[in-house]
Amino acid sequence: MSAAGYLRYGRHLVGFATRVGAGWLRATVRGRRSTFDAWRYVPDLLENLGPGFVKMGQLASTRRDLLGERPRAALRRLRDDCRPLPAEHVRRNVERVRPDPPTEPVLPLGFGSIAGVYLARFPDEPLAVKVRRPTVSDRLRFDADNARRAARAVAILPPARHLPVREMVDFLATAAEMQVDLGREGRNLIELRRTLAHLPVRLPRARPELSEGDRLVMEYLPAFAAADGPIRDGTTSAIRLLEAVFTMIFRSGFVHLDMHSGNFAWDPDGTLNIVDAGFAVQLSDRTRRQFSEFFIGLSFGNGRRSADSVLRSAVTLPESLDREAFTAEISHLIHAHRRLPARDFRVGAFTAELFAIQRRHGVFISSEFAAPVLALLTIEEQVRDWAPDLDFQVVAQAIILASIALIPCGPE
Ligand SMILES: Nc1ncnc2c1ncn2[C@@H]1O[C@H](COP(=O)(O)OP(=O)(O)O)[C@@H](O)[C@H]1O
Ligand SMILES: [Mg+2]
Numbered sequence: 001m002s003a004a005g006y007l008r009y010g011r012h013l014v015g016f017a018t019r020v021g022a023g024w025l026r027a028t029v030r031g032r033r034s035t036f037d038a039w040r041y042v043p044d045l046l047e048n049l050g051p052g053f054v055k056m057g058q059l060a061s062t063r064r065d066l067l068g069e070r071p072r073a074a075l076r077r078l079r080d081d082c083r084p085l086p087a088e089h090v091r092r093n094v095e096r097v098r099p100d101p102p103t104e105p106v107l108p109l110g111f112g113s114i115a116g117v118y119l120a121r122f123p124d125e126p127l128a129v130k131v132r133r134p135t136v137s138d139r140l141r142f143d144a145d146n147a148r149r150a151a152r153a154v155a156i157l158p159p160a161r162h163l164p165v166r167e168m169v170d171f172l173a174t175a176a177e178m179q180v181d182l183g184r185e186g187r188n189l190i191e192l193r194r195t196l197a198h199l200p201v202r203l204p205r206a207r208p209e210l211s212e213g214d215r216l217v218m219e220y221l222p223a224f225a226a227a228d229g230p231i232r233d234g235t236t237s238a239i240r241l242l243e244a245v246f247t248m249i250f251r252s253g254f255v256h257l258d259m260h261s262g263n264f265a266w267d268p269d270g271t272l273n274i275v276d277a278g279f280a281v282q283l284s285d286r287t288r289r290q291f292s293e294f295f296i297g298l299s300f301g302n303g304r305r306s307a308d309s310v311l312r313s314a315v316t317l318p319e320s321l322d323r324e325a326f327t328a329e330i331s332h333l334i335h336a337h338r339r340l341p342a343r344d345f346r347v348g349a350f351t352a353e354l355f356a357i358q359r360r361h362g363v364f365i366s367s368e369f370a371a372p373v374l375a376l377l378t379i380e381e382q383v384r385d386w387a388p389d390l391d392f393q394v395v396a397q398a399i400i401l402a403s404i405a406l407i408p409c410g411p412e
Pocket of ligand 1: 111263
């Protein structure tokens with residue numbers, strides 16, 4: 001794959017440059033250069049480059065701190081409106097779901113980076129059939145390997161030194177690669193349904209007896225056919241979304257890492273519907289306990305407790321560590337960010353500062369911490385949009401306090 005893969009990258013980059021150049025010339029000739037928008041071509045480029053790039057585009061489309069309105073609007077399409085799959089591949093997979101044919105023509109419901117999902121109406125039940133893209137496994141593996149290579153290069157640069165950049169990228173790349181296993185996605189759905197059963201949240205019931213290889217069959221959720229956006233007031237929606245994510249992080253440690261808006265939708269009664277559970281990880285009890293402790297320290301303004309949890313989650317501590325200086329710096333950070341409304345709290349900036357303190361003191365933490373941070377990064381803009389005044393640390397407090405006593409104790 002590798003030489004051919006790089007050639008393919010090169011070919012698509014050249015094609016992209018040519019299309020952008022031609023578009024720019026056309027706009028210039030027509031005197032409309034000011035309205036020319038090169039971002040219009042980027043989603044196509046990312047789809048051509050591969051599923052790993054589409055994933056990055058989906059995540060980037062949620063980040064107002066990185067990108068302006070135009071790029072985010074262009075990239076938004078990648079969340080659930082990627083290219084269709086070859087018709088023959090879809091027909092073959094849908095035909096094998098049941099011996100009897102669907103009563104109506106099969107309808108496409110959405111197209112993501114990995115798969116297309118189709119509605120097949122059978123006489124007794126409608127089913128959603130997720131069909132994997134034909135060459136996606138090899139392409140995702142190639143993209144993930146390149147992400148690992150890029151991380152190795154970045155890791156030797158001074159700002160990244162003493163950060164587990166390689167380990168974190170490897171941890172996330174491995175989780176991303178596993179998404180192509182639709183059998184695993186089906187098991188993840190079962191696990192998440194159990195974790196979130198007490199909340200007003202719905203995940204499709206997987207149908208393993210009808211699934212195999214390239215297809216996952218599950219319950220059809222009509223919420224995804226409705227218009228986008230929160231059904232009730234923004235604050236209620238934001239709290240529901242946060243409760244679901246915090247429950248995954250703190251109660252079970254089994255975390256859906258792909259909670260962008262293409263993967264959730266609302267029922268008219270305000271029930272949150274979640275799909276696409278392939279990109280998910282199980283945190284160790286140790287990471288879950290230390291992350292819980294850190295968050296309690298943050299939300300109650302107890303910097304010493306947060307500092308202590310970082311030190312206890314460290315993989316290695318330098319012999320010369322100045323604990324008091326470390327604790328003082330963490331306390332300062334905690335006090336500056338304690339109980340801020342969503343409009344003022346930035347997960348990315350906060351994490352970067354936290355890492356900088358760790359780096360200065362030579363403290364290495366487990367790469368698993370990348371998972372809860374990524375989950376929160378993916379939803380934070382959405383929460384901020386819906387409920388800028390919401391203090392999400394309070395939403396987390398209740399869930400952590402109800403869960404922390406249940407985390408099994410293990411070796412530190
Ligand atoms: N069970 C379902 N019922 C209704 N629509 C669904 C269901 N599962 C997925 N979809 C729709 O199909 C889209 C693509 O499915 P998804 O599982 O997200 O694929 P990918 O892993 O490629 O992103 C989703 O964004 C959603 O709009
Ligand atoms: Mg999706």
